[in-house]
Amino acid sequence: MGTDHDGASTPESxxxxxxxxxxxxxATLQAKGDLDGARTWFRRAVEHLxxxxxxxxxxxxxxxxxxxxxxxxxxxxxxxxxxxxxxxxxxDPAPVFQPPTPIPSTTPTIxxxxxxxxxxxVIAPAAPTLQGPALTQPVLHLNVAYDPAxxxxxxxxxxxxxxxxxxxxxxPERVRSLARESVIVPLRVGHDLPLSPQGEVAPLWVVIEGQxxxxxxxxxxxxxxxxxxxxxxxxxxxxxxxxxxxEVTAEGRALCVAPTxxxxxxxxxxxxxxxxxxxAWERAFEALGHASALLAAIEPARRAGxxxxxxxxxxxxxxxxxxxxxxxxxxxxxxxxxxxxxxxxLGAKVQRAGAGSAVGVASAWEGNPSGVGVRxxxxxxxxxxxxxxxxxxxxxxxxxxxxRSRADVW
Numbered sequence: 001m002g003t004d005h006d007g008a009s010t011p012e013s014x015x016x017x018x019x020x021x022x023x024x025x026x027a028t029l030q031a032k033g034d035l036d037g038a039r040t041w042f043r044r045a046v047e048h049l050x051x052x053x054x055x056x057x058x059x060x061x062x063x064x065x066x067x068x069x070x071x072x073x074x075x076x077x078x079x080x081x082x083x084x085x086x087x088x089x090x091x092d093p094a095p096v097f098q099p100p101t102p103i104p105s106t107t108p109t110i111x112x113x114x115x116x117x118x119x120x121x122v123i124a125p126a127a128p129t130l131q132g133p134a135l136t137q138p139v140l141h142l143n144v145a146y147d148p149a150x151x152x153x154x155x156x157x158x159x160x161x162x163x164x165x166x167x168x169x170x171x172p173e174r175v176r177s178l179a180r181e182s183v184i185v186p187l188r189v190g191h192d193l194p195l196s197p198q199g200e201v202a203p204l205w206v207v208i209e210g211q212x213x214x215x216x217x218x219x220x221x222x223x224x225x226x227x228x229x230x231x232x233x234x235x236x237x238x239x240x241x242x243x244x245x246x247e248v249t250a251e252g253r254a255l256c257v258a259p260t261x262x263x264x265x266x267x268x269x270x271x272x273x274x275x276x277x278x279x280a281w282e283r284a285f286e287a288l289g290h291a292s293a294l295l296a297a298i299e300p301a302r303r304a305g306x307x308x309x310x311x312x313x314x315x316x317x318x319x320x321x322x323x324x325x326x327x328x329x330x331x332x333x334x335x336x337x338x339x340x341x342x343x344x345x346l347g348a349k350v351q352r353a354g355a356g357s358a359v360g361v362a363s364a365w366e367g368n369p370s371g372v373g374v375r376x377x378x379x380x381x382x383x384x385x386x387x388x389x390x391x392x393x394x395x396x397x398x399x400x401x402x403x404r405s406r407a408d409v410w
Contacts, residue, residue: 019048023061039065154179157208157255164206164228169271178265183256184208187248195242196235201259204236210252214283216244216290219300222283224249233276234284234355236262238379240336241354243287284335284355284381285312292333293408294358297399306393310383315376321359322374322410328363330384337380341410343372352377357408364390365404374410 026041042065049058158179161167167175187210196202212225221244225231234240236259266273289295289307298306310333315321321332324343338354353359363370364387385393394400403409 013052015048015051016054019045019052019054022048026065151180154182154184157182157184157206160208160228161206161255164230166206166230166272166275169269170265178257178261179255181261182258184253185256187212187250187252187254189248189251191248193231193246193248193254195232195244195246196240200235201239202232202235203259204230204232204257204262205246206230206255206257208253208255210248210254211250212246213249214244214246216287219290221286221290227252230279233262233280234336235259237266237276238280238336238381240284240338240380241356243291243335243355244283280336281312281314281381285383288333288335288356288383291356292358293356293406294331294333294361294400294403297402298397299399302397306397307383309389309393310385312381312383315380315382317376317378317380319376319380320373321376321382322363322370322372324371324373325369327367328360328370328387330386331361331364331390332359332374333357333383334359335381335383337382338377339374339380340377341372341374353408353410357410358403359410360387361390361404361409363387365394372410 022041022045026038026045029035029041030038042061046058046062046065049055049061155176158172158176161170161175161179162172167178170178187207193205193212194202207225207227207229209227212229212231214220214222214225214231225246231246232242234242236257239259262276266276289304290300292307295303295307312335315337321330321339322328334353334355334357336355338352339357339359341351341353341359342348359374360370367387
């Protein structure tokens with residue numbers, strides 16, 4: 001193993017030793033005639049040389065590996081030596097015989113009929129020759145470089161992740177792998193983390209350094225987040241729009257974890273899934289009380305009392321919120337996830353709604369059968385109140401009548 005000037009091993013020296021070992025293996029396989037195996041080990045040597053920062057040598061080895069792909073030229077046979085000429089003795093004189101004089105024949109000569117003329121040969125049109133593009137660049141494109149600073153930062157992030165309740169169930173090796181697979185980004189004061197207000201999938205953010213402040217329409221929700229806290233589980237895990245914003249109030253760094261990684265880990269580790277669901281439940285329902293489309297026109301003092309009558313529930317994918325042809329038993333407020341509406345007029349398209357939308361308002365208000373059906377597209381968090389209680393709320397707060405004109409109030 002290579003060492004630096006203090007005697008400690010370095011990634012570059014280890015990569016150089018791995019490259020030498022790979023080159024020796026490739027040379028042995030090439031000598032045995034195993035060109036496929038030799039090419040494989042040449043490529044591995046190129047990767048290790050790149051990690052060691054030896055780009056020029058890596059390019060030379062890449063050219064050598066590419067040369068193995070070309071068939072060797074056919075050997076030229078050695079010239080055959082020409083034997084010296086054998087002298088020929090002069091011929092012996094021989095008597096000269098004169099042929100007899102031919103006797104004319106009286107039998108007529110029958111001439112065969114002339115052969116039919118052969119058709120002219122058919123000349124096939126020559127196929128156009130396609131010229132391939134000239135290779136002006138080397139086959140191997142060196143576009144990835146080893147970054148020691150990122151490796152050190154990933155190790156520091158792994159140490160932090162290990163201490164978090166969110167990743168308590170993960171083995172240490174998986175935590176280190178997670179830190180390497182993720183991206184560390186800077187946090188700038190005044191910037192907002194992208195939390196997908198439109199419902200697109202967005203990553204999970206884990207704070208390493210700095211602070212974040214969660215707000216809805218200027219109202220604080222969820223408190224201030226610091227090192228070890230996370231945000232973005234609504235979009236990364238539920239693939240939902242987010243009703244609050246996360247503003248950076250102190251510079252630092254955050255670990256950005258891809259949604260596919262978050263969802264995969266949630267399926268494997270129950271503790272991580274529980275932490276995501278508990279955080280999403282608390283933040284989604286707290287933000288819903290301030291950002292619901294149904295309650296938006298109500299003054300904040302009265303809005304809190306109305307929202308307190310709603311019951312938080314979780315819906316599985318495909319579960320029904322509203323049935324076409326039946327009166328709405330509940331009025332729903334969507335906190336996280338998404339639902340889709342179908343039915344209604346002939347030829348009407350399926351429509352979707354996400355966090356902040358209201359379902360069943362028109363049917364519950366009038367007491368008539370619903371003209372549409374609504375189902376959850378995936379796991380969805382919602383708050384509901386019975387149709388009878390909702391009609392009482394309308395009598396108490398006339399401002400609710402204006403919500404019926406909104407497109408996200410069904």
